[in-house]
Amino acid sequence: MLASKQKKKKYLSYLIRPRSIALVGASANKSKIGGIIWSYLQSFSGKKYPVNIKQETIDGIRTYNRIIDIPEEVDLAIIAVPAKNVPSVIDDCIEKNVKAAIIISSGFSEIGEQGKKLEDEIKNKISSTNLVVLGPNTLGVYVPSIGLDSMFVVKEKSRRPGKGPIAYISQSGASAVGFMDMAEYHHYGISAFVGLGNKLDVNENDMLELFCDEKDTKVICMHLESIVDGQRLLKLCKKITPSKPVIILKAGRSEAGARAAMLHTGSMAKPSQAMDGAFKQVGIIKANDMLELFDYSRILAYQKPMFGPNVAVVTSGGGYGVIATDYIEDSSVGGGLRMAEISIRSKEKLREKLPGFASVNNPIDLTGNVTDEMFDHAFNVVNEDENVDGILSFPLIQTPLTTDKLVEITEWWFKNGKKPMVPCIIGGSYSEEVIRKLEARGVPVFPDIRRAVLSLRVLYERGKYLMKVKKGEKFKFEKRE
Amino acid sequence: MDKKYFQEILSYSFKTKNKVIPEHLVKPFLREEGINVPRYVLVEKLSDLEKVSRLHFPVALKVSSSKFIHKTDVGGVILNIKNKAELRRSVVAFKLKFKGEKLLIEEMVKGNVEMISGLIYDSNFGMCIMIGVGGIYTEIYKDTSTRVVPVSKEDVLQMISELKGKDLLEGFRGIKANKDAFVDLVLKLSDIGRRYKSYILGLDANPIILDKNKATVVDAKMILK
16 A cells, blocks of 8 residues: 555656656647647657547647557656547556556546546556546646646636746636736746646645655645545645645635534534644645735745734835734734834934934835835835834835836845845836836735735744744744744 | 543443433543543432432532433523422422433532533544633634644644633633633543544533633533544
8 A cells, every 4th residue: 555655656746747748639720629738738848749549640740549659658648538538548548657647638527427437437447557647627737847738728818827936736727727827927936737627546635745845846835625635634734834835725615524513512613613723733824715825825935934923014105004004913804913113223223314204113104205215224224123023015116206226126125135025016007017027026016905914924924833843943033922 | 442431431322322422421531531520420310319418509400311412402401409409309300301311410610711622523634622712602702713633732822812712711800710721621632532533523511611720621512423
């Protein structure tokens, strides 16, 4: 049992790191799924073989009738043929010693009993082999670093994100398409995308095993609709989270048995409460919707954790500061954090370069007369202040005296400041341009105060967890709470 | 491997095919596990009332049966019985009302804060432990926090900090409730959950009455898998 598990784990990596691919159902017709995938596979850096029983050649390349006709080794089979033909393709994969297969085709358990039977048939076929199977009913995988793209959604309508530190795993294909389009737009870089589909064989726990040791991945981000083995998930996450943050959006709720509802313990707890508690115990960051999943994974990937609850707000607009204060301190809809008490020394330093009517109390209001230098100075001061654990900045670009240099200043402090900083920019098309400049430089920007504050909360949640699990280690900015 | 009273619970369930365990079997089990429960006497026939002299009045009378998991709903609980004569009358009435069932007579427990805790087996994450604020509004506020067992002392403190009613354990308005005793009780429940996770589907300790010195489980229910 254990031996087969280890073999399985070894082959999992071929899903995202194959050296050669066969596309079963490859087509010259670009309006067919097999045609779209074949055209996108042209960017794949390894070998690729089209398999099609009807067409002799595709774009001048000879096709193979069956996988077993391919003379060389095949690591990964991507299967895009009608569901009823899939079992025989799986037979061929097994005969050919293919290491991993992705069943793109739909028409399985998602359509009912008949499809379920097909899935069971495949399960039986692979149970005593080393072949790992992803899907069915999935977009498959997308690995930008090796040009692997099995997604049949056309790029013009659904763009692909660039290379980056985040592994994105989704059980829902449709939301993955939206998520990745959004990711591309915001320069959210991914190490790999894996669509789980119906989870016939490969499930979220296998993905945790895979990305746990995968060096390009710094953050694991998952959108799940079911959890196949919660206890195993917890065990794996306990091992992973001290080094890599794991963020999970779990749609749908975990239900306790009807008999247990006779007890208060069963009836009083919210349905998701066991999951929420379990996630906290092993340091999983919980996201409630796709936007949270997106925000939390990008801030954890691109920003350092926060080791205390005290936030300094640096703004040039008083109104933002007031709303931010409310959200920072509110524990039910906001961050449950604290407004930092700016030290006397910091206040003196701030006064040196700020106009007399600026506020040096938190929120620090640089006023509409703010210059790039004042922002730079204020970022410097709050970074040095011992009472400050993190910074919420509003690099308000609309004011008359600020320039494009503010983009560089924000980038510099975002990346080099001692304290984590989360920038928030609100506005229309001009703000959008600035946001895009910052995000292109690897600085995620939040277009909404609450989203920015919740992201700070997540940085603090991460910091607290690290302090808890790595007690012995010194954290640079560890502070009393 | 299993201690004596848990064995009794298992053999009761095996013999009667009941998954709901009556309170007179749960209480000694909890006591054996080092958890405070009120002093009680089990009454099967009227002559058992002699044993009651060991208890201090006021007492509570409860029916203890697999059939009535929510005793109050069937009129199966009488609180604040002040003397022997009153107790005798109540027992006679219960013997008629709940034929053949065992009755539990317990000393009333005084305290300042009511909490709840329990175990619940989650099909996905395994055995979990819940804590919450007890009392008559328990089900309205649903002020609870849950973790997977086993939990550490640190975990329990964090769970308490997640409750809206956390200040009840921190001397709010001079109310004296022993937080440490409650934490200790939750840790013991967690340990029960860890050791008996293959048997227990759920366990309720509600209310848990806290005073200055201790935490006492006044009512306990258990369901086996």
